[in-house]
Amino acid sequence: MATNWPTNKQWVLRKRPEGDIGADNLELIEAPIRDLEDGEILIRNIYLSLDPTNRIWMSDQDQYLPPVEIGQVMRGGTIGVVEASRSARFNPGDLVNPGLGGWEAYTIGHEAMVQPVPSLPGVPLPAFMSVLGATGLTAYFGLLDIGKPQPGETVVVSAAAGAVGSIVGQIAKLKGCRVIGIAGGPDKCRWLVEELGFDGAIDYKNEDVGAGLDRLCPNGIDVNFENVGGKIMDAVVARMNLFGRMALCGMISTYNHEGLVPGPSDFAKVLMRRLLIKGFIVIDYLPRAGEAFAELAPWVMSGQIKWKAHVVEGLDNAADAVKRLFNGDHDGKLLVRISPEP
């Protein structure tokens, strides 16, 4: 059977990045697709999710999953369609999420890991790679489970125009908070305020973040959804209120740097203001995904939460496209279209 199958294309990790991801870190190869065993499914990948955490997986730093090994296919979230199945649970044509997939045209998944992709009227497939996928879950649980925002409180989101940040801010608005975003460039800031209903936005490329926070958060900051780390995080921590909460989701400003990344420069604030800081990874919350989906899906279907995807065409362009996450050159959740939707 496998003899009639197409050849797979796969991005393989060749060298761990030092600093920015470069041309020599990943290589696109061709490889045959093996036969399926019982319980396995051959998935033709349609969309690949590119995320800042890809950079972490490529490095050998201490992290929340084993790093991708040199020579292995690069890990990534995908959605695809079943092409062949030796599982009673899945049939050709089903849309599925293989669990943790890879940067490749075809993935062989096992029925124990593969999940069906739900279908909602009027909701396009990329939504399940963003607002109704891991991105939305990250925003939902980080904000609500750790940040615990109360109506009237002030929530500050960094990387606010990013896939996660933009959803965080909209959920916080739906929960009755004052929401301030930090983003790079006037277009992103305008989008946050005019399209997504943020109460204010700070363009860190053109304004001192501390001064912006002073201007837009006259009552201080109660919740910080932190995506960036470094000096932006420092400016937020300096203005946090008594019993403030920081959901530490990422530190993208630091991923391309070597060496240790320090905590808030004024750690005494954590003590004096009795702050809570909690790191989290969305996989911790996968058992509760249904809870998030039940609240997010109606918001998405009614348009109360807006989202957008930046789709790069072609698996061949994945290694180049991932760099956009670190220079801000993308507009919405970054996806690669590997093959056409059915």
Add this chain to the structure above:
Amino acid sequence: MATNWPTNKQWVLRKRPEGDIGADNLELIEAPIRDLEDGEILIRNIYLSLDPTNRIWMSDQDQYLPPVEIGQVMRGGTIGVVEASRSARFNPGDLVNPGLGGWEAYTIGHEAMVQPVPSLPGVPLPAFMSVLGATGLTAYFGLLDIGKPQPGETVVVSAAAGAVGSIVGQIAKLKGCRVIGIAGGPDKCRWLVEELGFDGAIDYKNEDVGAGLDRLCPNGIDVNFENVGGKIMDAVVARMNLFGRMALCGMISTYNHEGLVPGPSDFAKVLMRRLLIKGFIVIDYLPRAGEAFAELAPWVMSGQIKWKAHVVEGLDNAADAVKRLFNGDHDGKLLVRISPEP
């Protein structure tokens, strides 16, 4: 009436400390005692508590209470005996805690703030200034409410031979944990292991803390009760387990330094291991004091929790004695005996 009263002696803040507390920061003055108004009580102070936080109150840094103003009586916890009362709630001879008292021989308290000191058979008065006072509450709530140690988990306490740390470790043992203390000098370390039942102790003056933690925490660290900050905290954070918790109680290694005190040097650990860090101050828990007292008092009366006080004689020596907190030259909860027990 006041004309027959003794003259008060008071330590007044003259100059904010820069670096170590010096001779010119506090001045001992004499002052008359004014008449009582309705609801007020004249308290002759017996014990004054000296605590690392005194250094914070003397500075004008951002903090959890207003700093002591220049010219004001230095703030401090005291226990005393009622000498005169215009409150129906208190009679001469009652042992009381004036709320937040001062470094002075006599304090005028208001019945709304003054609390009676409980009496327990066989428990001496200094216990209510330590294990059954704010010190014990700090240990109890920081460890149990934030650290949430589970039986079999590993708890690491810094400044472990200090008033708070020694109680933290003993509570953690009573809760079924493996407990490792970090303290300065072989005598303190021996006391922790041989007298208090710690599973191990690291003498930071004579051993690399990281190496000691590697040796004594083969399964990593689940809970960190942090009193010290700086490099000792860094060594602990580097070895914390997934979903570990840090109760941030203090950063005594940094109080005498000028400038900002940074957070953990490897903040990515907080994200990757999904650590929780929570600053707290004992006053946050005062409404729940009864809860702690109900569990601590039987442990103290039965000898399951040991404690000791280092009593310095005479209010005149308070300003000199407080320095002992920062050089480690005290053996147990540091108190000043201002006047004899009744």
